[in-house]
Amino acid sequence: MNETSLLVSLPLIAALVAAAWPRAATITGVIATLGNAGLAVVLAIRIGQGGAEAEALGGWAAPLGIGFAADGLAALMLVMTALVGLGVSVQVAGAPLPDAGRTGQRTAFWPLWLATLGAMNALFLSADLFNLYVTFEILGLAAVGLTALSGTRTALRAAFDYLSAGLAGSLLLLLGVALAYATAGRVDLAVVPELAGSHEGRVALGLIFAGLAVKAALFPLHFWMPAAHSSAAPEASALLSALVVKAAIYVALRLSIEGGAAVELLRLVLAVAGAGAMLWGAWHALRADRLKLLVAHSTVAQVGLIALAIGLTTGARDGTIWRAAALLMLSHALAKAAMFLAVGRITEELGHDRISGLNREELRPGAAEFAFAIAAISLIGLPPTAGFVGKWLLLDGLIDRGAWPWVALVLLGTVLSAAYLARVVSRCLRGGPHVAPGARRPAWRAGDAAALGLATAALALGLASALPLTLLDATLT
Numbered sequence: 001m002n003e004t005s006l007l008v009s010l011p012l013i014a015a016l017v018a019a020a021w022p023r024a025a026t027i028t029g030v031i032a033t034l035g036n037a038g039l040a041v042v043l044a045i046r047i048g049q050g051g052a053e054a055e056a057l058g059g060w061a062a063p064l065g066i067g068f069a070a071d072g073l074a075a076l077m078l079v080m081t082a083l084v085g086l087g088v089s090v091q092v093a094g095a096p097l098p099d100a101g102r103t104g105q106r107t108a109f110w111p112l113w114l115a116t117l118g119a120m121n122a123l124f125l126s127a128d129l130f131n132l133y134v135t136f137e138i139l140g141l142a143a144v145g146l147t148a149l150s151g152t153r154t155a156l157r158a159a160f161d162y163l164s165a166g167l168a169g170s171l172l173l174l175l176g177v178a179l180a181y182a183t184a185g186r187v188d189l190a191v192v193p194e195l196a197g198s199h200e201g202r203v204a205l206g207l208i209f210a211g212l213a214v215k216a217a218l219f220p221l222h223f224w225m226p227a228a229h230s231s232a233a234p235e236a237s238a239l240l241s242a243l244v245v246k247a248a249i250y251v252a253l254r255l256s257i258e259g260g261a262a263v264e265l266l267r268l269v270l271a272v273a274g275a276g277a278m279l280w281g282a283w284h285a286l287r288a289d290r291l292k293l294l295v296a297h298s299t300v301a302q303v304g305l306i307a308l309a310i311g312l313t314t315g316a317r318d319g320t321i322w323r324a325a326a327l328l329m330l331s332h333a334l335a336k337a338a339m340f341l342a343v344g345r346i347t348e349e350l351g352h353d354r355i356s357g358l359n360r361e362e363l364r365p366g367a368a369e370f371a372f373a374i375a376a377i378s379l380i381g382l383p384p385t386a387g388f389v390g391k392w393l394l395l396d397g398l399i400d401r402g403a404w405p406w407v408a409l410v411l412l413g414t415v416l417s418a419a420y421l422a423r424v425v426s427r428c429l430r431g432g433p434h435v436a437p438g439a440r441r442p443a444w445r446a447g448d449a450a451a452l453g454l455a456t457a458a459l460a461l462g463l464a465s466a467l468p469l470t471l472l473d474a475t476l477t
Contacts, residue, residue, distance in 0.1 A: 003043040004055050004068045004125055007078065010035055011118035019111040026093055029110035033089045036117060037082035044075040048471045054127070067127035067188060072474035073257075073326055077124045077250055080330050083457060084242045084337045085117055088235050091341050091450040109149060109235065115142040116239060123247050129177045129187040129208070132251055136173060136215065140166035143244045146236035147228045158224070158231040165224040169214030169248075176207030192258040205259070209252065209266050216248035218270075218307055219277035222300050226284070229296035234344025237292070241299045242337035246329050249303065253310045253325055257475070264314070271311025275409050277304025282416035286423075291343050291353040294420060295336070302332050302379060305413055309394050312406060320400070323472050324393035330468060331386030331458050335375040338454035342372040345448060358427035371451035376421040378458040381414055386461035 014032035018025040047053065052071035092109055119139035126132050144166065148159035177187055183200040184191045195201030212218075217225035225245070229237050256267055281301030288294035309325035345368035347353040378385035391410065398407045461468070 002055070003039045003046075004053070004070050007036060007039050007043070007121040008118055008125065010039070011114045011121065015111045015114035015118065018114060022107045025107050025110040029114060030089055030093055032114055033082075033085050033117070036121070037086055040075070040078040040082040040121075043070060044079050044471060047072060047075045047474050051474050066131055068125040069127040069189075070125055072471045073250075073254070074124045075474075076326060076330060076468055076471055077246070078121060080246075080333050081117065081120050081124075081243055084238070084333050084454065085113070087337055087341070087450040087454040088113070088238050090453075091238075091344075092235050094449075108145070109233075112142050112145040112149070113239065116146065116244065120243060120247055124250065127189050129180055129189065129191075133170070133173050133177050136247065137170060139244060139247055140170065140215070143240060146239060147232045149236045150231070150233040152231065154227075155231040155233075158227040161224040162228045165214055165217075165221075169211045172207050172211030172214065174211075176204045176209075176211060179204035179207065189254065189258050192255055192263070196259050196263050205255070205263060205266060208255070209270065212248040212252050213270075213273060216245050216252070216303055216307070217300060218273050219280050219300070219304060220273075222277060222280070225300055226293060226296040229299060229340075230290070230292040234340055234347075237296075237344075238337040238340040241296070241340060242333040245299065245303055246333060249306055249310070249329060252307070253322060253329075256310055256313055257322060267311045267313070269311070271308050271406070274304040274307030274309075274311055275406075277301065278308060278409070278413040279416070280304075282413060282420060285420040286416070288420075289355060291346065291355055291358070291424060292340075294355065294424065295339050295343055298339075298379065298417070298420065299336060301413065301417065302328075302336070305410070306332065308406070308409070312398065312403065320393055320397035323469060324390050324397060326472055327386060327393065327465065327468060328390035331378055331390055331461060334454050334458035334461065335378040335385075335387065338371050338451045338458065339375040339379070341451040341454070342368040342375065345451065346372070355423060355427065358424065367448035367452055371448070371455045373425045374452075374455035374459055376425050378455070378462075380418045380421060384462040385459050386465060387458070389462050389465040 011032055014028050018028045021028070047070060052069065054070075055068045092113075116139060119135045119142060123132060123135035123139065126135060140163075144159050144163045147162050148156050179200060180191065180195055181187050183198060183204060184194050192205070195205055214221045229241050232240060252270060256263060256270075259266075278301050281297045281299070281304060285294045285297035285301065288297055306325055306328050309321055309328060313322040313325065343353060345366075346358070349366065349368065350357065378387040381387040381391040391414065395407055395410060398404075398410070
């Protein structure tokens with residue numbers, strides 16, 4: 001059994017073990033997450049050195065069998081998931097347990113997280129449309145459980161909305177996959193150009209893209225995301241925002257690369273929807289009164305930026321823009337996971353997450369506040385972060401094409417993101433007379449290490465951006 005099979009089977013088996021033996025859930029989850037990270041890194045190194053790989057499970061090739069394909073883009077997403085999973089796992093494993101309710105949340109977290117990890121790995125490796133649908137089903141059910149993990153009425157309501165939206169997206173995906181099979185007689189990803197050449201095939205691709213838009217909460221189908229991400233427990237919010245929404249965005253990017261110029265109309269719709277999400281999310285983040293709600297609306301805006309980049313690529317030949325989209329996904333995952341973990345710690349320190357009350361006299365800025373600030377720098381796209389490199393590549397590709405209206409939209413989105421994140425950073429890190437001389441610093445927790453580590457990774461990745469960009473050169477085109 002090679003790395004591709006283990007990346008799918010290990011987390012799913014560990015999820016079953018964690019569910020069956022709750023007392024061993026933490027140690028099982030940590031070991032499985034560490035093992036997954038090692039497998040992802042080994043596979044990425046091998047692909048970077050030897051190129052893309054393909055595997056037919058059970059020896060059955062397409063169109064009858066299930067195929068896995070591991071290339072540079074898939075490997076980058078696997079490493080991204082592994083890094084974020086490690087950070088969140090450190091936070092959960094090291095969190096204090098003040099009551100039995102919190103103990104139950106931790107026990108329930110591990111099977112849900114491991115199922116999410118296995119489903120995401122399978123999705124990134126899948127080489128056919130139906131298998132993508134199956135992985136989305138597993139991922140959606142696990143994500144609903146993560147949303148409801150805190151058990152509050154608000155979280156349960158948000159989980160129900162999440163479930164409703166997920167079912168609608170899954171129905172659209174299934175209809176698209178069924179129509180694709182009826183049209184072409186196969187559902188492997190190589191059939192996408194063929195589908196784009198017929199009327200029925202274009203309808204199938206349209207249904208698939210619509211289902212992906214729902215699952216990615218792309219404007220105007222975003223109604224469920226802010227409540228779900230702001231109501232969930234901090235560790236669940238980190239996974240939902242940093243990873244789960246990336247699944248649909250990744251598939252949209254993969255289909256865009258496979259389809260080339262044949263899916264130009266769908267990409268245009270994706271770009272327009274991305275621009276709308278970027279502006280809508282930023283506007284509501286500017287008006288948010290709670291820190292977690294601001295970060296959730298920020299996810300809508302950042303996903304919109306990535307969708308815009310995917311929509312503006314012209315296929316595999318347009319290497320600059322689609323590579324920018326992949327790098328933006330990576331930088332957003334690291335920074336947003338760090339931000340949600342930091343928000344959880346800030347809320348724990350202050351007893352609330354009201355933005356207007358972040359600067360309190362009796363409490364000095366701690367590690368969580370600095371982690372939030374570093375993550376904000378990456379999300380805004382300031383040097384030397386990975387967010388800056390991604391936006392630079394995107395703007396460079398757009399300027400080369402003379403797409404000045406889109407350049408203006410990206411710059412406007414950057415200004416808006418700086419404006420709403422500055423609302424928080426200016427309060428978190430503000431010094432001066434409002435801080436009492438005897439103000440205490442928050443006690444150090446594992447969550448601080450996780451948030452700082454992920455935020456620092458987003459910062460360091462900008463200085464080492466040649467590594468992911470070189471890995472992307474091994475992408476199947």
